[in-house]
Amino acid sequence: MQKIKAALLGYGTVGQGIQEVIHQYQERFRLLLGKEVEIAAVLVQNPAKQRDLPENVLVTTDFEEIITLPDLNVVLEAIVGEEPALTYLRRSLNKGIHVITANKMMFARHARELLETARENKVHIGFEATTAGGTPIIRTIDQLLQVNRVEKVEAILNGTSNYILTAMNDRFIDFDTALTEAQEKGYAEADPTHDIDGTDAFNKLMILSQLIYGEQPDWLNVRKTGINSLTEADIQHAKQENKKYKHIGVIKKEGNTIIAEVSPVLLSSTHPLHHIDGVDNALAITSDIVGTITLTGPGAGKLPTASAMVEDLVQIFQKEHAEFYEKISEKHAAV
Ligand SMILES: NC(=O)c1ccc[n+]([C@@H]2O[C@H](COP(=O)([O-])OP(=O)(O)OC[C@H]3O[C@@H](n4cnc5c(N)ncnc54)[C@H](OP(=O)(O)O)[C@@H]3O)[C@@H](O)[C@H]2O)c1
Structure with missing residues (x-):
């Protein structure tokens, strides 16, 4: 089974909710996307905290280890404050990686720039979780x-x-x-x-x-x-x-x-x-x-916010799938 490779920035209330939902709802992802979702890495601030994560998940305080992961498809961001979140998301988009954020404080200020960067790089940015939490x-x-x-x-x-x-x-x-x-x-x-x-x-x-x-x-x-x-x-x-x-x-x-x-x-x-x-x-x-x-x-909480973010994820990869087949049919029509 093909996998969508994801990295999680932040493992607090929201980050843990995302991990929990992704772990629990693989069957839904298989049905909706024909793929599973794998959280390959998690970025945190305090390396000493105990994390309840599978052993094969990379836990790091160094964003370089995240952005250089081979074949990373999407970054889900749930850290606090404007920086370094903005820099991390900019770099992800510029590298052609989709982004999903819950960070309302950062996004309110930088929505325009990030949406433009996503467009330029032909990737998507999901921000449902920034406004009214789980309410779509x-x-x-x-x-x-x-x-x-x-x-x-x-x-x-x-x-x-x-x-x-x-x-x-x-x-x-x-x-x-x-x-x-x-x-x-x-x-x-x-x-x-x-x-x-x-x-x-x-x-x-x-x-x-x-x-x-x-x-x-x-x-x-x-x-x-x-x-x-x-x-x-x-x-x-x-x-x-x-x-x-x-x-x-x-x-x-x-x-x-x-x-x-x-x-x-x-x-x-x-x-x-x-x-x-x-x-x-x-x-x-x-x-x-x-x-x-x-x-x-x-409007907030671990599972409602995670719900908004995984719904963004499904929508982004459904769009990506549709865009891929659109390109293929254009190519066929041209020959
Ligand atoms: N909580 C909600 O219900 C809710 C709802 C909607 C949106 N949001 C937004 O979602 C984001 C996360 O909220 P939260 O409640 O999950 O916060 P939280 O419980 O305080 O967790 C924040 C997480 O981010 C990590 N972190 C903070 N600064 C970092 C940095 N500079 N580099 C790497 N990791 C860093 C922390 O690492 P450590 O674990 O090492 O401390 C922690 O894992 C915020 O922007 C918030 O506004 C939250």
């Missing part, structure tokens, strides 16, 4: 709304802040108690600043902008307000009026200008995002033909 928003917009023009997206893009707002609303607890609870349950990052100040939602909104409009607004013109500006009294007052505060990212175009904002918004009970509670993410996409579609699902 990227593919919905990119492939299922091709004739429709997306006019506006309103979205809950951070599970931690949604959890906190839900807890404050439903159980009358204060912001700090709700945040501590989210951390204890493993929903919030050890440093939750970017969850609650809107930076994480902002990054995802910029990725959506790149996808929908092919560009991003000037970051300095995007207003970003966190949920820490809300008090218990604000939330309870809203509840009395049958309304809820939700942390909403909005993106739309007015004329040629992209308007984007992340802020707490008071929603009436008829709004499609009013009932999205707990750690879920949700996106209300308004398009010119279909109207408003709402997608809801897990």
Whole structure:
């Protein structure tokens, strides 16, 4: 059986999820692609940590050992921060290796360059996992709304802040108690600043902008307000009026200008995002033909994020397969 040779950058929550899913779902890959997927190498930072990996998997802290692996087909990236992730992905694409990333912080800033580099090198870059985790928003917009023009997206893009707002609303607890609870349950990052100040939602909104409009607004013109500006009294007052505060990212175009904002918004009970509670993410996409579609699902976590990445993988290799046969039939038609 032929194999797709993959390298994993990062073996934390997401990396381990990818390894687990790839190991468990070989039968699906055989059926869908006619090939198995082999994780040949894993890049980590701390060589002293114990890793639960098969013996034949190369575990290294040196990216040179990854990029020089013979016949490497795809790099799945799940490390943290802009660098060295960006450099690693650039080098992979330039070497003709497909890339799949979960790194929203890096991708928000460098999506344009990486998409262009992928195009130039005739390879693909999958980024479903960067936005709303396991909820397939990227593919919905990119492939299922091709004739429709997306006019506006309103979205809950951070599970931690949604959890906190839900807890404050439903159980009358204060912001700090709700945040501590989210951390204890493993929903919030050890440093939750970017969850609650809107930076994480902002990054995802910029990725959506790149996808929908092919560009991003000037970051300095995007207003970003966190949920820490809300008090218990604000939330309870809203509840009395049958309304809820939700942390909403909005993106739309007015004329040629992209308007984007992340802020707490008071929603009436008829709004499609009013009932999205707990750690879920949700996106209300308004398009010119279909109207408003709402997608809801897990916005983070080991398996949902790994799910998005392996779905990207299958799609990339199905595309590669189709492109290969297209070339062959063109060649036959020419002779
Ligand atoms: N967790 C989620 O639910 C989720 C959801 C969507 C997207 N993401 C994104 O996915 C990425 C990974 O998240 P995570 O939660 O899996 O993080 P994590 O648990 O902290 O794991 C990060 C992994 O990357 C490795 N790493 C970090 N810096 C590195 C470097 N410079 N060189 C080589 N390896 C390095 C770490 O190595 P060591 O093991 O040696 O420390 C670790 O294995 C992040 O960009 C995050 O924003 C996460």
